[in-house]
Amino acid sequence: MKQNGYIFDIKRYSINDGPGIRTTIFFKGCPLNCWWCHNPESQRKLPEEFSGCSLRWNFSPDENEKDMIGSAASVADIMEVIQKDIPFYDQSKGGVTFSGGEPLLQHEFLTSLSIECRKRDIHTAVDTSGYADISIFKSIAPLTDLFLYDLKLISEKLHIDYSGVSNKIILDNLSYLTDSGKKVIIRIPIIPGITSSDENILNIIDFISGLKTIEGVSLLPFHKTGYTKYEKMNKINKLPLIEPPSEEYMIELKDQFTQAGFNTGIGG
Numbered sequence: 001m002k003q004n005g006y007i008f009d010i011k012r013y014s015i016n017d018g019p020g021i022r023t024t025i026f027f028k029g030c031p032l033n034c035w036w037c038h039n040p041e042s043q044r045k046l047p048e049e050f051s052g053c054s055l056r057w058n059f060s061p062d063e064n065e066k067d068m069i070g071s072a073a074s075v076a077d078i079m080e081v082i083q084k085d086i087p088f089y090d091q092s093k094g095g096v097t098f099s100g101g102e103p104l105l106q107h108e109f110l111t112s113l114s115i116e117c118r119k120r121d122i123h124t125a126v127d128t129s130g131y132a133d134i135s136i137f138k139s140i141a142p143l144t145d146l147f148l149y150d151l152k153l154i155s156e157k158l159h160i161d162y163s164g165v166s167n168k169i170i171l172d173n174l175s176y177l178t179d180s181g182k183k184v185i186i187r188i189p190i191i192p193g194i195t196s197s198d199e200n201i202l203n204i205i206d207f208i209s210g211l212k213t214i215e216g217v218s219l220l221p222f223h224k225t226g227y228t229k230y231e232k233m234n235k236i237n238k239l240p241l242i243e244p245p246s247e248e249y250m251i252e253l254k255d256q257f258t259q260a261g262f263n264t265g266i267g268g
């Protein structure tokens with residue numbers, strides 16, 4: 001198993017990435033390129049320049065890396081951070097969430113960390129775009145208590161247009177997980193004019209209604225924090241300037257999912 005990987009952040013005492021108080025490890029690298037991505041610094045697998053923004057977690061002793069985002073880290077480095085938070089997990093029924101980017105892109109590193117968490121009886125969640133080979137899901141599922149699974153667009157064409165990849169394996173992998181009895185919380189980014197169309201929402205409800213082990217649905221309203229990051233990183237932002245969805249609209253949407261039988265929340 002791989003003992004080193006790349007991360008770009010660690011968030012401690014998180015209450016939005018699964019049950020209880022959690023430590024969220026943000027893996028670097030993502031095979032998608034969503035127009036609305038508010039973490040563009042997550043997309044490339046290797047550390048990269050991010051001028052004017054100090055690195056949030058850096059396990060490198062090299063001072064020259066202070067304007068870089070992303071850091072090589074070992075399993076031991078990460079477990080040292082996680083270990084400190086175990087008392088909070090015990091009190092709150094929390095645990096560790098592996099997020100990104102796409103954590104399955106570094107599946108060997110993820111597996112090594114998950115094994116270490118299992119040894120310590122720590123609850124594990126994987127926050128995923130679902131875009132990975134089925135063999136990777138088969139090997140990581142037994143080490144994972146909960147999947148936080150993103151669903152963006154049901155139309156394959158629109159999914160390709162807005163994320164760069166087909167959603168076919170994403171939908172197939174979700175069916176595999178629920179058929180295997182794994183607990184899944186669906187996360188839907190609500191992007192006005194893109195994922196928020198009536199047709200897409202109805203199609204998502206229709207698709208997940210046929211699945212067995214959906215624990216809940218989280219509706220994630222678009223927010224504008226990503227815009228300045230693209231500027232700082234000199235990256236092209238394809239998303240036009242749009243406003244977040246209104247609170248009223250989010251409540252309507254929540255009611256729609258609740259009436260369809262899903263335990264639904266707004267936000268993480």
Ligand code: SF4
Pocket residue numbers: 030031032033034036037038039042043100101102129
């Ligand atoms: S899947 Fe998530 S991290 Fe990857 S590009 Fe899309 S929004 Fe960004």
